[in-house]
Amino acid sequence: MKCFHFLVFLALALAFSFASADDPSPLQDFCVAIPEPENAVFVNGKFCKNPNLTIANDFSFSGLNIPANTRNRVGSNVTLVNVDKIPGLNTLGISLARLDFAPNGGLNPPHTHPRATEILVVVEGTLYVGFVTSNPNRLITKVLYPGDVFVFPIGLIHFQFNVGKTNACAFAGLSSQNPGVITVANALFASNPPINPDVLVKAFQLDKNVVNYLQKLFWESN
Known part of the structure; x- marks a missing residue:
């Protein structure tokens, strides 16, 4: 329930955090992504739907209040809401993720986002997080508790690890409609x-x- 209640706050925070993260000088209100190029204009990796044909569902996603299954090898699960889930994110330079961690060692393994900076806020549990700088490779870490926020700069290897005895939940905003992920291992x-x-x-x-x-x-x- 804490994760669900926090969604409203997170949405407001993201609106301010990434106010300047969209594409420079967009020439239209939005560009709802469509899979087919027929009768469409190519923009920034996706084709645009005719603005007159857009609907509310092009700009919405449901289910981020539901915990994901963490019964896997690493004990974590990431629910990413990017341009593939909300076509209306196309060209807007922003996406969102929910991160769920199993107790006692659930891990989001070391990885990078080649196209995005990430800002993470913990809602439940206790997470040990960190990133490694480019040469020299300096490790920057912190233990986070509910309400704490941490930033992972674009392209740097980072991780989140549940050091608590209960489930953990966090939300992350990313400064790209399609941040990409490279899991190191x-x-x-x-x-x-x-x-x-x-x-x-x-x-x-x-x-x-x-x-x-x-x-x-x-x-x-x-």
């Missing part, structure tokens, strides 16, 4: 096609058997 050990094991052996100074095991483990988990 998956990118390195489960890429398609796989990275040559010799590259990973030398990069991580690991035995080749360990690298082969990790590639098999992450490939199967994907």
